[in-house]
Amino acid sequence: MNLSKIFKNVFLVVIFGLIVTACATKKSVKTTTESTTTTKAAETQKADPIEKLDALMQGDVYIGSDTVGELASGVPDRVFFATNETILTTASRETLRKQAAWLRQNSDVTVVVEGHADERGTREYNLALGERRANAAKDYLMTYGVSSDRIKVLSYGKERPVDSGSNPLSWSKNRRSVTVKAN
Amino acid sequence: MKKNLFLIILFYVILKPSISFSLVEIDITRGNLDPMPISVSPFFSDKITDENIKKNLNIENLGIEISRIIENNLEKTGLFDAIEKEAFLQKPDIAHLKPRFEDWALIKSQVLITGKVTSKIINEKDYINIEFKLWDVLGAKMVDGFSLTTTPRSWRRVGHKISDKVYERLTGESGYFDTRIIYVAEEGPKTQRIKKLALMDQDGFNTKYITLGSELVLTPRFNPANDKEITYMSYFRNMPRVYIVNLQTGEQKVVGDFRGMTFAPRFSPDGTKLIMSLAKDGNSEIWVRNLETNIQEKLTDHPSIDTSPSYSPDGKFITFNSDRSGYQQIYVMRSDGSKVKRISFGKGIYGTPVWSPRGDLIAFTKLHKGKFFIGVMRTDGTGERLLTENFYQEAPSWSPNGRIIIFYRETKTDDKGEGFSAKLWSIDLTGYNERLVSTETDASDPSWSSLLGN
Numbered sequence: 001m002n003l004s005k006i007f008k009n010v011f012l013v014v015i016f017g018l019i020v021t022a023c024a025t026k027k028s029v030k031t032t033t034e035s036t037t038t039t040k041a042a043e044t045q046k047a048d049p050i051e052k053l054d055a056l057m058q059g060d061v062y063i064g065s066d067t068v069g070e071l072a073s074g075v076p077d078r079v080f081f082a083t084n085e086t087i088l089t090t091a092s093r094e095t096l097r098k099q100a101a102w103l104r105q106n107s108d109v110t111v112v113v114e115g116h117a118d119e120r121g122t123r124e125y126n127l128a129l130g131e132r133r134a135n136a137a138k139d140y141l142m143t144y145g146v147s148s149d150r151i152k153v154l155s156y157g158k159e160r161p162v163d164s165g166s167n168p169l170s171w172s173k174n175r176r177s178v179t180v181k182a183n
Numbered sequence: 184m185k186k187n188l189f190l191i192i193l194f195y196v197i198l199k200p201s202i203s204f205s206l207v208e209i210d211i212t213r214g215n216l217d218p219m220p221i222s223v224s225p226f227f228s229d230k231i232t233d234e235n236i237k238k239n240l241n242i243e244n245l246g247i248e249i250s251r252i253i254e255n256n257l258e259k260t261g262l263f264d265a266i267e268k269e270a271f272l273q274k275p276d277i278a279h280l281k282p283r284f285e286d287w288a289l290i291k292s293q294v295l296i297t298g299k300v301t302s303k304i305i306n307e308k309d310y311i312n313i314e315f316k317l318w319d320v321l322g323a324k325m326v327d328g329f330s331l332t333t334t335p336r337s338w339r340r341v342g343h344k345i346s347d348k349v350y351e352r353l354t355g356e357s358g359y360f361d362t363r364i365i366y367v368a369e370e371g372p373k374t375q376r377i378k379k380l381a382l383m384d385q386d387g388f389n390t391k392y393i394t395l396g397s398e399l400v401l402t403p404r405f406n407p408a409n410d411k412e413i414t415y416m417s418y419f420r421n422m423p424r425v426y427i428v429n430l431q432t433g434e435q436k437v438v439g440d441f442r443g444m445t446f447a448p449r450f451s452p453d454g455t456k457l458i459m460s461l462a463k464d465g466n467s468e469i470w471v472r473n474l475e476t477n478i479q480e481k482l483t484d485h486p487s488i489d490t491s492p493s494y495s496p497d498g499k500f501i502t503f504n505s506d507r508s509g510y511q512q513i514y515v516m517r518s519d520g521s522k523v524k525r526i527s528f529g530k531g532i533y534g535t536p537v538w539s540p541r542g543d544l545i546a547f548t549k550l551h552k553g554k555f556f557i558g559v560m561r562t563d564g565t566g567e568r569l570l571t572e573n574f575y576q577e578a579p580s581w582s583p584n585g586r587i588i589i590f591y592r593e594t595k596t597d598d599k600g601e602g603f604s605a606k607l608w609s610i611d612l613t614g615y616n617e618r619l620v621s622t623e624t625d626a627s628d629p630s631w632s633s634l635l636g637n
Contacts, residue, residue: 084510086465112421119593122534122548122577123401123628124447125504125511127423128460128467128488131444135465154421155444155462159399164373164600166574 061089062172067162071111071179075102078178079137083118083171086132088140096137099179100144110182113137115155118171123157130155137177152182218264219353220291221257223250225268226298226313227275235302239309239335246275246300249313252342253296255386256360257349261616266292279316284323292320296349303332310334313341317349327352339388340635347634359582360385363632364589365403365413366607368392369625373596373603380415382430385631387621393428402447402578404630407540408454413630414438416446425459427474439472439479447490451518452498458482460490469503471518482520493537493545494518495562502526502536502545502562513547515562526564531556535577538562539585544612546579546588557590559612570614583633586612589620591627 056064062080071077077099079092088096103109115134117126134153142148163170226246228236236245250268257263271278272286279297287295298315316328327348331341340361347358368381378400380393394400394417403415411431416423425445428435439445443463450457455475460467467488472479483489487507494501495518502515513527513536527533531551538545539559549556549569555576558569576592589609596603605627607620620629 084506119575120550122491122504122511124460124491125488125506125534127401127444127446128462128490131462131467132465132488139465155423156399159376159401161374164596164603165598166595166600170600 056169057172058089060168060172061091062169062175063091064173067173069178071099071181072102072106075099077180078176080172081133081175081177083175084121084129086129086136088136092137093140096140097144100141100146103141103146103150104144108183110150110152112152112154112180112182113141114160114178114180115153116160116174116176116178117158118174119158119161119166120171121158127155127157130157133175133177137179141179218258218262219293220264220266221294221296222266222271222287222290222292223254223257223268224271224273224278224295224297225250225275226300226315227279228300232300232302232311235309236300236311236335240338245311245338246298249298249300249338249342249345250296252339252386253346253349256343256346259386259618260350261611262354266290279314282318282320284318284320287318287320294318294349294353295320296345298345302335305332308334311338311341313338313345315345315348317352339384343385356586357584357634359584359587359631359634361635362583363405363410363635364607364620364629365393365405365415365632366591366622366626366629367400367403368622369605369627370396373600380413380428381622381624381626383622390623393430393433402628404449404580405632406450406454407452407633408450410632410635412450412454414448414450414457416448425457427457438474439470439477441470445470447492449493451494452496458492458494458501460492469501469520480520482516482518483523484520491535495538496540496542500538500562502538504534504536513545513560513564526562527560527567528564529567535579537579537581539581540583541585544585546581548577548579548590557588557610559588568614570610570612571608571617576608578628580630582631588612589629589631591629593627 059082061082069077075098076095079095113134115130117129134155138151138153161174163173226249228246236242254265258265270290273283279299282295295318301312303310303312310332312332314330316325319326343361346360350358362385363382364385365382368379369376371377377396379396380400380403381390383390399418401416403413406412412429414427417426423444425438425448426435427438438457441461443461445459445461448457448459456471456473458471461470466486467490468481469483469489469492470479470481485507487505489505492501492503499518500515501518504511505514511532511534512525513533514523514525516523531549533547533549535548536545544559545562546559549558554572556569557571557579560567573592574595576590579588579590587609591605592608593605605625607622607626607629609620610617
């Protein structure tokens with residue numbers, strides 16, 4: 001074994017030593033400075049009674065009535081989406097058909113469709129996602145006879161949650177597009 | 184054989200410092216394993232200076248305050264350990280003139296910083312002159328120093344400039360203390376957050392609010408070529424658009440004339456261009472606008488979400504995130520939009536890529552199994568390293584020397600939806616030295632300036 005090879009091996013050993021101490025230190029820092037919130041996320045999820053969630057969510061799309069307002073009497077103002085999705089569910093399409101019918105009858109009304117995302121995504125991506133969701137709703141309204149110049153689209157990304165909870169049910173309520181009268 | 188190995192280890196350890204500098208050198212890749220003991224002597228000032236400073240700044244002892252800025256900056260790197268001033272044996276004025284090195288060696292100090300503050304009147308205006316010296320205690324000699332004359336109210340910046348000089352001399356890396364951070368100050372309940380643009384010194388002092396909170400503002404970013412200019416996104420008049428603000432004059436203008444939401448802005452490294460996303464008809468694409476010619480051009484052309492663009496420091500490439508593969512992943516393309524290549528292939532989804540000012544790494548946010556990570560990878564996607572893990576964190580921004588990443592972290596709310604907070608944090612590229620960055624209010628979307636000009 002020549003000298004340079006020995007040197008190399010020793011160097012590796014030294015480096016390895018550093019890494020081992022490094023890992024040890026890192027672990028201890030983490031446990032002391034971080035709370036254990038992340039591990040609890042899964043537990044709360046499990047702790048929620050399954051029957052209750054089933055009644056309020058289908059897959060991870062919200063199907064309950066909490067936070068749902070009215071665009072007009074008997075016309076719900078919002079539709080909900082699955083995580084990272086912009087596809088309209090059967091229930092969403094029914095809601096939007098009701099909105100379209102009412103808007104056709106009230107032709108002087110203009111609306112803003114506000115698109116929202118939950119807090120589990122990066123801010124900029126969520127702005128784009130909110131815009132996509134609002135446009136999915138707008139396109140459907142247009143299909144059912146509402147002209148595009150009556151519908152403005154505004155994405156809030158994750159900036160305006162309706163439910164401040166940090167759990168799957170709260171997030172499902174926040175993944176929404178809301179049709180709001182503009183005049 | 185065993186004996187040889189032992190000798191070589193000794194040889195390596197002893198020889199290493201003397202190879203590069205005469206002064207003890209710090210290996211910053213090791214983080215805070217073994218911080219170097221340093222002494223920062225209070226800067227000396229005479230009676231007349233004290234009176235003038237009291238009159239101008241209402242500060243009793245500026246010399247102590249400056250030494251504290253330096254101590255605080257250096258300690259926060261995790262590389263230095265400042266020795267308590269009560270242990271000092273020598274008075275500040277004599278130490279600055281000629282330290283008795285044995286006294287400083289006795290309290291285990293390897294490095295000594297001394298200084299002097301003198302008030303001056305030039306053309307009937309008050310100025311302060313600050314002199315500083317960096318001493319190698321073991322080598323028993325002065326190794327660096329400078330003298331600066333400035334207006335009294337810039338005194339904190341002098342402390343930062345001294346910190347930069349010391350850091351540069353001891354680590355061989357450029358400093359990052361004479362810098363500012365622009366961020367979004369947050370207040371109010373989670374469902375109705377009030378957000379304002381805020382600007383502060385890197386150490387949390389001198390906070391100024393740039394907007395009033397009457398409209399939603401997001402993602403401010405410094406112009407890397409001009410620390411007086413930022414870009415951000417505002418919901419002014421419910422028209423979410425990208426703006427450029429001159430921090431000196433307060434003048435602001437909307438960027439471009441787009442029908443649709445513009446967002447995710449960032450300057451080119453030379454400050455002549457702005458990249459951003461335009462969302463229109465349910466599709467987000469990346470655009471560039473030349474700020475000198477006002478010509479704007481679409482760079483991506485894909486029905487997926489393309490956003491969060493960031494230039495390489497040479498301006499030749501752009502990294503961004505796109506969900507064209509089905510989920511958010513990181514891509515690199517040439518700055519003309521050609522040669523798009525996916526670089527992230529690990530498990531989970533990847534977003535907010537930001538090119539390091541050194542050019543060799545891309546910082547990112549990753550979501551995997553319900554947890555958020557800040558990490559770095561090489562620009563070809565290899566060598567992924569996750570630095571920190573939490574319930575929610577994102578938006579990495581690099582210190583100008585590429586050694587530290589600042590980001591924001593949000594807490595999980597309790598069963599009643601309460602307990603939400605957003606704070607700035609910083610972490611070394613090594614994954615060590617994670618620190619809360621102090622801000623007056625809750626904070627998010629930090630962006631680190633370049634070293635300040637004059």
